[in-house]
Amino acid sequence: DAGVIQSPRHEVTEMGQEVTLRCKPISGHNSLFWYRQTMMRGLELLIYFNNNVPIDDSGMPEDRFSAKMPNASFSTLKIQPSEPRDSAVYFCASSKQTGGKTPLHFGNGTRLTVT
């Protein structure tokens, strides 16, 4: 079991640039979640998918953020254009089911710095 794999681990970009974060969930997991973690706001759920379909994107801050899951083994989170306030650690997590019925398995995150 390779775990949830995220790339890149670190991303430094200038304001206005496009940023794409990638995630490979654990094989066999049906649900995928994108979280953002900051000191001020803690861990925030941005969007989650079930069977590759977006179920709830109410946590996506604004239209600059978009997420896709083209197949069961890959998801992206895109920020375009990026702003300094987007600086945070972005986590992808997967689970066998949605909600709190089964544990979430987290990747090691992407630390995004927008200057």
Added chain:
Amino acid sequence: SQQGEEDPQALSIQEGENATMNCSYKTSINNLQWYRQNSGRGLVHLILIRSNEREKHSGRLRVTLDTSKKSSSLLITASRAADTASYFCAYDYTGANSKLTFGKGITLSVRP
């Protein structure tokens, strides 16, 4: 916000002592989970307790749930320096469209 509270925010203890961390939430839940996060890493699941359960054990971990008080506690017995980490509770509110809400975390430091 539906986010509850955790206390203490930070805890420093000596190796071998027990650590107790508390979590409160706002409305009825289906399940509650506890996670650990080491610096620079993702969260790791520790234990899940369902709303109809009152206590669960896993190794040196003991979790209790009191739905009447809307609170849970995590006890780590005989702590080790390797237990130094941040600990989070997470809960899915009844009718919350299957979303997990995380607390802000408790920082535990275990001194060798």
